[in-house]
Amino acid sequence: MVEISIENLTKNYGTLVALDNVSLKIGSAEVFGLLGPNGAGKSTLLKILVGILRPTSGTIQLGEYDILANPEKAKKLIGYLPENPSLYTGLTTLEFLQFVGKIRRVADDLLDQEILESLKSFELEEKRNSLVGSLSKGMKQKVALIATSLHSPSVLVLDEPLTALDPKTRVSVKDWIGGQTKRGVTTILSTHDLDVAQMHAGKIAIIDHGKIVAVGDVESLRRMANTASDARLEDVFLQLTEEKGEERTRH
Amino acid sequence: MRYWVKGRFTRATILGLVIGEAFSVIFILFGSSTYLSFSNRVGLSTGLSEVALSLFLALFLVGLIQSGFNGSGLPLSASDVDYVFTSPVPPREVFAAKVLLNSLTTVLFGFPPIIVLYSRFSAYYHTSWSAAVLAGLVTLVFLVIGLLLSADITLSLGHGLGERKKMWRNLFIVLVMVVSLLPMTLLIPGIPAGIADVTRVLPNGLAATVSVGLVSGTAGGLTYLTDLLLLFAWLGVVLLLGVRMSRGHFYDLLEVSSTNTEKFDRPNQVSQLDPRGKSIWSIVRLKEKILISRTREARAQLISIIFLAGFMIIYALSGSFQSSPTSFLFILFIIGSFGSGTASRWIEKERLWILKSSPVSMRRYVKEVYRARAAPLLLYLAPVVIAVGVPLILGGLSQPSLLLGVILALPGALQIASITMAGGMFFASKYGQSSTEDILSSQAQELADIRRFLFQTIINLVMVSPVILLVFVSAGLVAILGPSYLPILALGLLSISIIFTSFSINFLLNKAGDAVTGREDL
Numbered sequence: 001m002v003e004i005s006i007e008n009l010t011k012n013y014g015t016l017v018a019l020d021n022v023s024l025k026i027g028s029a030e031v032f033g034l035l036g037p038n039g040a041g042k043s044t045l046l047k048i049l050v051g052i053l054r055p056t057s058g059t060i061q062l063g064e065y066d067i068l069a070n071p072e073k074a075k076k077l078i079g080y081l082p083e084n085p086s087l088y089t090g091l092t093t094l095e096f097l098q099f100v101g102k103i104r105r106v107a108d109d110l111l112d113q114e115i116l117e118s119l120k121s122f123e124l125e126e127k128r129n130s131l132v133g134s135l136s137k138g139m140k141q142k143v144a145l146i147a148t149s150l151h152s153p154s155v156l157v158l159d160e161p162l163t164a165l166d167p168k169t170r171v172s173v174k175d176w177i178g179g180q181t182k183r184g185v186t187t188i189l190s191t192h193d194l195d196v197a198q199m200h201a202g203k204i205a206i207i208d209h210g211k212i213v214a215v216g217d218v219e220s221l222r223r224m225a226n227t228a229s230d231a232r233l234e235d236v237f238l239q240l241t242e243e244k245g246e247e248r249t250r251h
Numbered sequence: 252m253r254y255w256v257k258g259r260f261t262r263a264t265i266l267g268l269v270i271g272e273a274f275s276v277i278f279i280l281f282g283s284s285t286y287l288s289f290s291n292r293v294g295l296s297t298g299l300s301e302v303a304l305s306l307f308l309a310l311f312l313v314g315l316i317q318s319g320f321n322g323s324g325l326p327l328s329a330s331d332v333d334y335v336f337t338s339p340v341p342p343r344e345v346f347a348a349k350v351l352l353n354s355l356t357t358v359l360f361g362f363p364p365i366i367v368l369y370s371r372f373s374a375y376y377h378t379s380w381s382a383a384v385l386a387g388l389v390t391l392v393f394l395v396i397g398l399l400l401s402a403d404i405t406l407s408l409g410h411g412l413g414e415r416k417k418m419w420r421n422l423f424i425v426l427v428m429v430v431s432l433l434p435m436t437l438l439i440p441g442i443p444a445g446i447a448d449v450t451r452v453l454p455n456g457l458a459a460t461v462s463v464g465l466v467s468g469t470a471g472g473l474t475y476l477t478d479l480l481l482l483f484a485w486l487g488v489v490l491l492l493g494v495r496m497s498r499g500h501f502y503d504l505l506e507v508s509s510t511n512t513e514k515f516d517r518p519n520q521v522s523q524l525d526p527r528g529k530s531i532w533s534i535v536r537l538k539e540k541i542l543i544s545r546t547r548e549a550r551a552q553l554i555s556i557i558f559l560a561g562f563m564i565i566y567a568l569s570g571s572f573q574s575s576p577t578s579f580l581f582i583l584f585i586i587g588s589f590g591s592g593t594a595s596r597w598i599e600k601e602r603l604w605i606l607k608s609s610p611v612s613m614r615r616y617v618k619e620v621y622r623a624r625a626a627p628l629l630l631y632l633a634p635v636v637i638a639v640g641v642p643l644i645l646g647g648l649s650q651p652s653l654l655l656g657v658i659l660a661l662p663g664a665l666q667i668a669s670i671t672m673a674g675g676m677f678f679a680s681k682y683g684q685s686s687t688e689d690i691l692s693s694q695a696q697e698l699a700d701i702r703r704f705l706f707q708t709i710i711n712l713v714m715v716s717p718v719i720l721l722v723f724v725s726a727g728l729v730a731i732l733g734p735s736y737l738p739i740l741a742l743g744l745l746s747i748s749i750i751f752t753s754f755s756i757n758f759l760l761n762k763a764g765d766a767v768t769g770r771e772d773l
Contacts, residue, residue: 013771050607050608051607051608052604052607052608053771054769054771071610072610072611072612073610075608075609075610076610078608080604080608082604084601085604086601086602086604087602087605088538088542088602088605090541090542090545090546091524091538091541091542092519092520092522094522094524095522095523095524095538095541098522098524098525098526098534099524099526099534099535099538100605100609101526102526102529102531102534103531103534103535103605103606103609103610103611104609104610105531105610108526108527108528111526112527128522129519129520129521129522130518130519131518131519131520131545133518134518147605
């Protein structure tokens, strides 16, 4: 069980402010949805969280570890799925998963068992000796998901896990996310699919232009947006991001 | 055409090409002088021979045929298929524009080094400069024939060509390759010299005959005219074939690679990466070896090794090694600098998320990748160094002042190859392109590439210069201390040189690891 604490996180790319003083608290075993328009800063936030990017200022605490001070220890806790996961196309599915498992310190006796079970649950057993490059997009996404969770991480960071997937694969990915949350894994889910956010996430943060616009459960977001109590998350999202957009224009 | 030219010839690219040209010219001057020294010494012929040029052009032709089979004979990208072929443009015009663009680049940038080569030989034969220019033009016609042939082969790879036709194509290509390389058998004692004449029906043989005739002042008469006409006939045939194949929707014939759908000869493989009982780092090395063996990189590596080994052997045979081991190392460095570009292939680009989100040290990771990549190069070059070195050392025993230089230069060759490879990895980490897909980033990358090439060459030269310097001062040291100190000097200087190399490699690879960790676009 791992809690995540993000404090005063800022990331600048030259003059562009990608993240502006972002602070968030994510409870252990919580599923946290991250919503925002394209270019809002979601992926940047997630990349800093998993240690791929360094922030300009601010801190991130994963359980007892600071990702900047103790990157190797903190990374052992995390499973990360990027928006467009690029895999080693010249390795077979089995080789790829063995490689990832090994560099993520999975014990030899557990690794094969874990890989075989995961391939079975994603119906990829027959593709174990196929080169990753010869797999379809949906299959590659499944392989990436397996790689993300091979080391049984305490924190899952998923960046748009459902983008451009066919309906069947979407269902299996949604089931997988559901399974992980039941295991008590702290999950951060960035998505454009508001239904998925509403279904899985206990708490949602809306980010726009690098700033957190609103945080809370769906009910409290509805109140913040002054929408009806049965308003769809889509309407709440549009209301909140438009309001802030107008505010910025006025300033 | 403008669309492609715009994407290809930015100011940065032109600057890069000019730098490349300068390097080619320097290399050709060194190469041609070495060749003249070699041919005079060994007594194969006096000066430039038709056979040697024909073989040289044959190797070029084989390379083009290879690239044709690799699908790059007609350089089209996935975005060309999406945007150019879906536009109302006649396919033949697309074909013509692509071939013209390719040929233009080759003619434009191939001409200066070719002219330098022929001018060097026309000076040797005391013929006029106009003969060198004409000979260069004939060779350029050959290059265009090669490019067209390569484009034809790429077009014939698709499903449009029937199985029977494909069989005939393959037979024809094999015949061209075998006949082109036949003169190599002349190196075997007792083979009749007339065997080289068979290449006179092929473009490389024809171009070599006419060019050598012009540059040596022996051209003229009906035979040369016939050869020239035959050469143009080849041009006409390959052009006609290409135009014929590019009728209709010729993109159907192409196998354009895209990031989502990759084609593999054998999509199923037996797993070679059994992690049981192995350390993380041996798995990293194993992964690297598997990836190299399953891609074209293995071939590129083999070509580099053959090239470096060939250079060492020719240099030793020509006697240049013994007389100047320092220049040997310097030329080796120049060759290595071109080859170290292949070190950039290690960079994982979009795949770095796997490593950067894993609990691994990037410094250590880079070192293990280096071990996996440098080991085969050194493993294959070491026997060549020994084979070249033993007769040189035995032959030089009577001249102690030269002997020390030779003793230091032989392992120095391996040291320089190792340092330039580490340097290549560092610069790839610092400036290597982050994505192959993004057009904007790839254009910005051209600037980075030029910076990288310049910095890389300068920094690598600084890094290897102590190794070269030791060889340079060795003769003086023996002269000052006397031949009796030779064993101690050899042992001492060799140890210093090897320790320096280890430190340099470690320094460069640490920098490479830090550069990857710090890169925000990867």
